[in-house]
Amino acid sequence: MIKLLGIEKIYDSPSGKVHALKGIDLEIARGEIYGIIGLSGAGKSTLVRCINMLERPTAGKVFVDGQDMTQLSESQLRAARKNIGMIFQHFNLLSSATVYDNIAFPLKLSGTSSDEIKKKVTPLLELVGLSDKANQYPAQLSGGQKQRVGIARALASDPKILLCDEATSALDPQTTKSILDLIKVINQNLSLTVVVITHEMQVIKELCDKVAVISDGVIAERGSVLDVFTNPQHRITKEFISVLLSNDLPAAFRGNEISQDRTPDSYLLLRLIFLGDRADDPVLAKMIRSCKGVECTMLFGNLDEIHGVPFGRFIIGLSGEDDAINSALNFLGGEDVRVEVIGYVRRNSAAVD
Amino acid sequence: MFAEILPLLTKALGETIYMVVVSMAIASAIGVPLGVLLHTTAKGQILENVVINQSVGSIVNAVRSIPFIILMVAIIPFTRLLVGSAIGTTAAIVPLVIASIPFIGRQVETSLKEVPSGLVEAALAMGATPAQIITKVLLPEAMPGIVSQLTTVIIALVGESAMAGAIGGGGLGDLAIRYGYQRFRPEVMLATVVVLIVLVQLVQFVGNTLAKKLDKR
Numbered sequence A: 001m002i003k004l005l006g007i008e009k010i011y012d013s014p015s016g017k018v019h020a021l022k023g024i025d026l027e028i029a030r031g032e033i034y035g036i037i038g039l040s041g042a043g044k045s046t047l048v049r050c051i052n053m054l055e056r057p058t059a060g061k062v063f064v065d066g067q068d069m070t071q072l073s074e075s076q077l078r079a080a081r082k083n084i085g086m087i088f089q090h091f092n093l094l095s096s097a098t099v100y101d102n103i104a105f106p107l108k109l110s111g112t113s114s115d116e117i118k119k120k121v122t123p124l125l126e127l128v129g130l131s132d133k134a135n136q137y138p139a140q141l142s143g144g145q146k147q148r149v150g151i152a153r154a155l156a157s158d159p160k161i162l163l164c165d166e167a168t169s170a171l172d173p174q175t176t177k178s179i180l181d182l183i184k185v186i187n188q189n190l191s192l193t194v195v196v197i198t199h200e201m202q203v204i205k206e207l208c209d210k211v212a213v214i215s216d217g218v219i220a221e222r223g224s225v226l227d228v229f230t231n232p233q234h235r236i237t238k239e240f241i242s243v244l245l246s247n248d249l250p251a252a253f254r255g256n257e258i259s260q261d262r263t264p265d266s267y268l269l270l271r272l273i274f275l276g277d278r279a280d281d282p283v284l285a286k287m288i289r290s291c292k293g294v295e296c297t298m299l300f301g302n303l304d305e306i307h308g309v310p311f312g313r314f315i316i317g318l319s320g321e322d323d324a325i326n327s328a329l330n331f332l333g334g335e336d337v338r339v340e341v342i343g344y345v346r347r348n349s350a351a352v353d
Numbered sequence B: 001m002f003a004e005i006l007p008l009l010t011k012a013l014g015e016t017i018y019m020v021v022v023s024m025a026i027a028s029a030i031g032v033p034l035g036v037l038l039h040t041t042a043k044g045q046i047l048e049n050v051v052i053n054q055s056v057g058s059i060v061n062a063v064r065s066i067p068f069i070i071l072m073v074a075i076i077p078f079t080r081l082l083v084g085s086a087i088g089t090t091a092a093i094v095p096l097v098i099a100s101i102p103f104i105g106r107q108v109e110t111s112l113k114e115v116p117s118g119l120v121e122a123a124l125a126m127g128a129t130p131a132q133i134i135t136k137v138l139l140p141e142a143m144p145g146i147v148s149q150l151t152t153v154i155i156a157l158v159g160e161s162a163m164a165g166a167i168g169g170g171g172l173g174d175l176a177i178r179y180g181y182q183r184f185r186p187e188v189m190l191a192t193v194v195v196l197i198v199l200v201q202l203v204q205f206v207g208n209t210l211a212k213k214l215d216k217r
Helices: A044-051 A074-081 A099-109 A114-127 A143-155 A173-189 A201-207 A225-230 A235-244 A276-280 A283-290 A322-334 B002-040 B050-064 B068-074 B076-083 B089-113 B117-125 B130-169 B171-182 B186-214
Strands: A002-013 A016-028 A033-037 A059-064 A084-088 A161-165 A193-198 A210-215 A218-224 A266-275 A294-306 A309-320 A338-346
Touching: A002 A044, A016 A044, A016 A210, A016 A218, A033 A044, A033 A173, A033 A201, A044 A059, A044 A161, A044 A193, A084 A143, A084 B117, A099 A114, A099 A143, A099 B130, A114 A143, A143 A161, A143 A173, A161 A173, A173 A193, A173 A201, A193 A201, A201 A225, A201 A235, A210 A225, A210 A235, A218 A225, A218 A235, A225 A235, A225 A266, A225 A294, A225 A309, A266 A322, A276 A309, A283 A294, A283 A322, A294 A322, A309 A322, A322 A338, B002 B050, B002 B089, B002 B130, B002 B171, B002 B186, B050 B089, B068 B076, B068 B089, B068 B130, B076 B089, B089 B130, B117 B130, B130 B171, B130 B186, B171 B186
Parallel strands: A033 A193, A033 A210, A084 A161, A161 A193
Antiparallel strands: A002 A016, A002 A059, A210 A218, A266 A309, A266 A338, A294 A309
């Protein structure tokens, strides 16, 4: 549906040329919700604006629905843009127009008759739950309501694509949730392709099927949200994920030296990641039963879900004879669970019972 | 005595209102589009054009830097060419219009600058043409500001029209100079000042009320 090939963007700024995008290739399939995450200044907003040519790439090609956007004339481009809805961080609603007129705005631009507009806007107001606010002005609405107007306006011209530029970044967590739910509903009911720009991993996790992590003008990592979440490769990805999923050691071990060699009175800490059906398997119970002489302490545990796939993260501490520990490691190695050996760490004396 | 001044006052007030209204109408018809041109051709705007922006901007600055009293005298040949005379209420309208056009242009430009650029971006993303952005986004969004700014222009015009009156243009300025000053009649001077104050207060009040009514932010 959307295909970006070798996108480069170079800006002239007073302090010289800024290379905002350095050869981005990206393919987004029809009906997908594709997240692009990055820190501010990473180039993600520029990238999404290249899709509807609000920013013209310095080099590269942009195909939307098979059409090369970089080759279109001004009037062809205006027509093509009507197929791409967009919502913004600061909503960008007309303050001088009512909710109804804001939603009707793209239709008025195309010269739609007021009867047609009414037929179109009324169900949209219902979809976003603002039927009773039709005659109010944006200033009278909350942030979440304003974004709902933004969404309804973006949908008024029956687009095939919805671009969301930090659409929930100005909203509180509860409102964010309801806006994300609304986008999900729209994606499913209207089979809309959605591109989501954000700096919040929570948004990616809740909403997206796929994700690209953009850093310093290049895509550092990409893949399905489940893969990227459970097995992040790039440093920046790990940082984003650590906001949601803490990588800190349990309090009783925090701050102590981690050694790869066995030290007296230490535990071998392991981070275990269970995915899918495995999350329900009694792997640890089986390990304790089959590996005699190993002691296993559960130090941290968290069960989450990404797109309906259970996802468990645990930290356990093993102690016992070397043989016992090795047999436990061997056992875990044979099971369908990802094991990351943290190392031998002493327990804080204060935390010893 | 009051009965004697009253017809003079009403006639002068009528002339002042005539000069202000006609000048304002003509100057706005040219000045508002000029403001739109100044704003939209600026760097980063929808019709960006540095050459047009800078040359029009220089002309605007040049006209604005001439004091009204000098402008009025300097363009007498042009006024004569246009209305056949350099004296009288109608003749006064010519310099009033010329002085007000760049003033309005800059004021409208300032109001348009305050429209958040995100709104223009959103309209572009919806496939709006530059003309649609001007008429459906920029002007409606800037309208409360434009009304306030134009109120200021009207008040400036009341003052300038009095100056025009001093060199034979009629109106309240003419009355104050000829009767109040040259014929030593302080009561006429006082009455004129009172009428001017009331007029300006009224214009400001109407302007403020209208701007507030338009402002939905």
